[in-house]
Amino acid sequence: MSETSIISTSNLNLWYHEKHALQSVSIRIPKNKVTALIGPSGCGKSTLLRCFNRLNDLIDHVKITGKITLDNEDIHGPDTDVVSLRKKVGMVFQKPNPFPKSIWENVAYGPKVHGVKDKAELDRIVEQSLKHAAIWDEVKDRLNDSALSLSGGQQQRLCIARTLAVEPEVILMDEPCSALDPIATSKIENLIEMLKEEYTVIIVTHNMQQAARVSDYTGFMYLGKLIECGRTVQIFEHPAEELTENYITGRFG
């Protein structure tokens, strides 16, 4: 990978109790690109994703060794503030999880927590974030409606808008379309394409066609190891490793 990397890990290991869930993972995530992580269930891709914003810290009996840097700074360093790390590295989950509040409140929540109090400024952030998340036209006349009144696809784009509202550098997406229908999926995929102009996106997906469609780089993981990572075209046209070949052609997994 010749691009500038925004996140890199070197020799990253993670244990849940005795289970060695990530084994010597070294990966570089290029800036302003979409990187997809693929692999069978339990291979460690979501665990790796959660390392990037230290979400695994919230789980008991997790031990991590190795190094993860964001913008060349160690995210486990003593100077790292986890709250500001998670502001820089936002996350979108498998199932849309809007707060049971209005659409406006959902998006304004993050900036408020980070100290923005001015209503006009909050309005500006809400509008911009909803526009960036390609949902503004659908909700602009009902910002005070409950977020729970939106469809699943709209809720997921609202969650992306909520992530964008705090101006992250990286957006982590853990199976963002698995609960959505094909039309909503297509909207999220188009959105991912637009987002990479300003953000770096890392997406975990079980859907290999989706990884092939939306990503610039793809990493294949198996049993806690990163088997291969390279340009998506190369991985899906002629992977270097036989394991990758066997997985993406459906011979196992």
Place this chain on the structure above:
Amino acid sequence: MAEKFHTELKALKKETVAMALFGRTMLRDAVDALVRQDTSLAATVVAKKEQIHIMEVKLEENCYQLIALNQPMAKDMRVIACTLKVITASMRIGRYGKVIANIVKEISDKPHIANLMSIPHMAELVIDMIDDAVKAYETDSIALIADFSARDDTIDALRHSIFREGVTYMLEDPKNISRCTHYIMVARYLERCADHACKIAENVHYMNTGERIEIH
């Protein structure tokens, strides 16, 4: 589902090999008919053009369906990409067989000039290349196509030699012009068939390694 797809892919390959051998046999029979001035054998080759066209359409449809329904990747995708090229090349080889067979009707009234010059020898080499390319496709063995560049050079040299020799006979006696023009055209068609064998070889290499090569 992957198992079903891989079974269908194997069947596709098998049927494509059968089509390639069908096209190859059209060429083989056309050359034999030319050498022996056997117009009835030539007529059987011409009659096969519809059949090979039907094979082409059916196999291409098969490829498109496999792509649409399975979204193949990596080697599976490369096998289908290569198969589409093999289908086209086989169709062209068969069609050149038909064109040569049509020539047989035109020039079977009088004996051949200079025993057809090097055409029979050239045809043997071309058909060997087709056989090796198809075998390489069938068995994934790129060793069979390793020397295709040198073999193609030989074919080009033979075509040039037949051209020169044909022109010499034409200059000697204008009555030879029509017959020798046909010989020169046959040499040209054989050379094109060798090019199609090279195209198959290039694609078999891609199918097996993921790397593009150019054979010329």
